[in-house]
Amino acid sequence: MMLPKIISAKVIGDRTLLIEFSDREFKQYNISNLLNKPMFAPLKNPSFFKSFRIEAGGYGLVWNEDIDISEYELWKNGVSLEHGENIRSDNHYVTVKS
Numbered sequence: 001m002m003l004p005k006i007i008s009a010k011v012i013g014d015r016t017l018l019i020e021f022s023d024r025e026f027k028q029y030n031i032s033n034l035l036n037k038p039m040f041a042p043l044k045n046p047s048f049f050k051s052f053r054i055e056a057g058g059y060g061l062v063w064n065e066d067i068d069i070s071e072y073e074l075w076k077n078g079v080s081l082e083h084g085e086n087i088r089s090d091n092h093y094v095t096v097k098s
Contacts, residue, residue: 005058
């Protein structure tokens with residue numbers, strides 16, 4: 001099974017990401033469960049958390065050479081959002097569009 005690739009991602013809360021995949025599905029992913037692992041501890045810093053980039057080809061999100069999250073993890077454990085659904089982002093709402 002070919003997983004959709006990441007085409008965009010943004011921070012929408014202290015520990016939450018909004019990811020758009022190549023099949024036009026949007027998923028919300030909360031990193032809280034990862035923060036118990038020492039490798040992900042730097043993500044507790046809000047500035048560092050916001051400093052990710054999308055890996056070439058859309059295969060994951062990368063913060064540095066030690067910290068990344070694969071598209072598989074984000075896809076499998078992210079929460080699907082409906083098109084037209086409003087989500088809170090930085091004290092305002094974002095509408096998920098198709």
